[in-house]
Amino acid sequence: MKTIDDFNFENKRALIRVDFNVPLNDNFEVTDDTRIISAKPTIIKVLEDGGSCVLMSHLGRPKGIQDEFSLRHIVPKIEDILGVEVKFSGDCVGEEAESMANNLQPGEILLLENLRFHDEEKKGDESFSKQLSKLGDIYVNDAFGTAHRAHASTTIVAQYFKETKCFGYLLAKEIESIKKVMEDGEKPVLAILGGAKVSSKITVIENILDKVNHLIIGGGMTFTFIKAQGGQIGDSICEDDKMELAHDILKQAKAKNVQVHLPVDVVAANAFSNDADTQIVDVSKIPEGWQGLDAGPKSLENFDVVVQACKTILWNGPLGVFELEKFAKGTIALGDSIAESTANGAFSLVGGGDSVAAVKQFGFEKKVSYVSTGGGAMLESLEGKTLPGIAAILS
Numbered sequence: 001m002k003t004i005d006d007f008n009f010e011n012k013r014a015l016i017r018v019d020f021n022v023p024l025n026d027n028f029e030v031t032d033d034t035r036i037i038s039a040k041p042t043i044i045k046v047l048e049d050g051g052s053c054v055l056m057s058h059l060g061r062p063k064g065i066q067d068e069f070s071l072r073h074i075v076p077k078i079e080d081i082l083g084v085e086v087k088f089s090g091d092c093v094g095e096e097a098e099s100m101a102n103n104l105q106p107g108e109i110l111l112l113e114n115l116r117f118h119d120e121e122k123k124g125d126e127s128f129s130k131q132l133s134k135l136g137d138i139y140v141n142d143a144f145g146t147a148h149r150a151h152a153s154t155t156i157v158a159q160y161f162k163e164t165k166c167f168g169y170l171l172a173k174e175i176e177s178i179k180k181v182m183e184d185g186e187k188p189v190l191a192i193l194g195g196a197k198v199s200s201k202i203t204v205i206e207n208i209l210d211k212v213n214h215l216i217i218g219g220g221m222t223f224t225f226i227k228a229q230g231g232q233i234g235d236s237i238c239e240d241d242k243m244e245l246a247h248d249i250l251k252q253a254k255a256k257n258v259q260v261h262l263p264v265d266v267v268a269a270n271a272f273s274n275d276a277d278t279q280i281v282d283v284s285k286i287p288e289g290w291q292g293l294d295a296g297p298k299s300l301e302n303f304d305v306v307v308q309a310c311k312t313i314l315w316n317g318p319l320g321v322f323e324l325e326k327f328a329k330g331t332i333a334l335g336d337s338i339a340e341s342t343a344n345g346a347f348s349l350v351g352g353g354d355s356v357a358a359v360k361q362f363g364f365e366k367k368v369s370y371v372s373t374g375g376g377a378m379l380e381s382l383e384g385k386t387l388p389g390i391a392a393i394l395s
């Protein structure tokens with residue numbers, strides 16, 4: 001696996017694919033700069049070697065050229081984080097980009113305009129990829145968040161850099177973290193899967209059953225499993241067409257010697273609201289008119305015992321509707337448990353959109369071993385897929 005450490009960038013231009021697809025508010029200010037901070041070590045390494053950086057990224061899902069998706073908006077934030085001036089090219093290919101890239105001096109940074117202003121980016125167009133390739137001497141992919149997309153800048157462009165392509169520090173770290181859980185994690189290995197629906201996690205569950213010793217199933221997914229076992233789930237969220245599958249998953253787990261832990265009690269509410277009345281009830285005796293929106297205290301105790309006993313922990317998906325304060329306790333308690341287990345030597349990886357949001361919101365970011373910068377990319381990795389952005393560097 002070739003990483004940025006295998007190259008000296010003195011007098012070289014690094015063409016770096018970063019994922020600066022960051023959230024902006026109405027004033028075009030960056031509201032979460034994690035992805036920019038995460039790319040910093042790679043950029044600094046190039047500059048310290050005496051090289052220059054051409055940064056390329058997408059922002060959002062624009063339809064053609066739309067100013068609200070211009071990467072120009074985030075230049076001040078990047079300059080703040082890197083402490084270096086950032087030049088900006090109003091197009092990612094063409095004369096302006098080429099002449100600015102050619103004139104870059106060691107220590108300088110150029111940011112290209114949103115790659116997705118050209119349809120060719122998502123199509124993986126060859127000639128567009130070739131134009132991009134002219135902008136650097138060494139291609140570095142550090143965009144884990146976009147590594148599941150086979151686009152021009154993440155995948156096709158790599159073919160123009162046979163011996164001169166590598167992973168940046170962030171992408172290498174993401175790969176290593178996934179490997180630590182999925183391949184060589186210290187046992188017992190635990191996966192905690194929560195979130196809303198079974199359907200969005202089926203492939204993850206099936207793939208993970210071969211890798212773990214324990215599986216905690218929580219969140220809205222719980223109720224499809226409970227109903228499948230004959231429980232009464234009241235008005236809780238449920239995918240009736242996935243009940244057979246839920247059964248099958250439990251059977252597979254048994255055959256593979258994976259211990260499955262489901263909630264035994266829940267916080268049931270008479271409405272999907274912070275103002276709802278609530279009661280703690282047995283997970284399989286939820287009255288009509290009530291829905292389970294968080295794990296109950298006995299479940300949290302049980303989960304804590306498992307979490308403390310495990311040496312490798314993967315967490316994807318919240319245990320309850322954490323966006324509503326009244327139903328955030330389970331997710332917070334689980335975060336506390338994982339933090340404690342991590343402090344005692346376990347390796348913990350948090351990945352997948354909403355669980356990362358929860359970890360950040362409740363301040364667990366520094367208390368777990370690694371928080372992934374990719375939502376979809378992490379899910380596809382957990383499904384066992386080889387991401388095209390990663391394959392393109394390895395080939």
Ligand SMILES: Nc1ncnc2c1ncn2[C@@H]1O[C@H](COP(=O)(O)OP(=O)(O)O)[C@@H](O)[C@H]1O
Nearest residue numbers: 195196219220292293317320321352353354355
């Ligand atoms: N018991 C529940 N009932 C309904 N929704 C739930 C429940 N528990 C969790 N959720 C919701 O699941 C969503 C996260 O699901 P998902 O997108 O699958 O997770 P992730 O983004 O971590 O993969 C959150 O918005 C949360 O409110």
Ligand SMILES: O=C(OP(=O)(O)O)[C@H](O)COP(=O)(O)O
Nearest residue numbers: 019021145146149374375376377
């Ligand atoms: O934010 C991203 O994905 P994510 O929300 O799944 O983490 C990436 O930048 C990929 O963006 P895309 O899903 O528009 O290709």
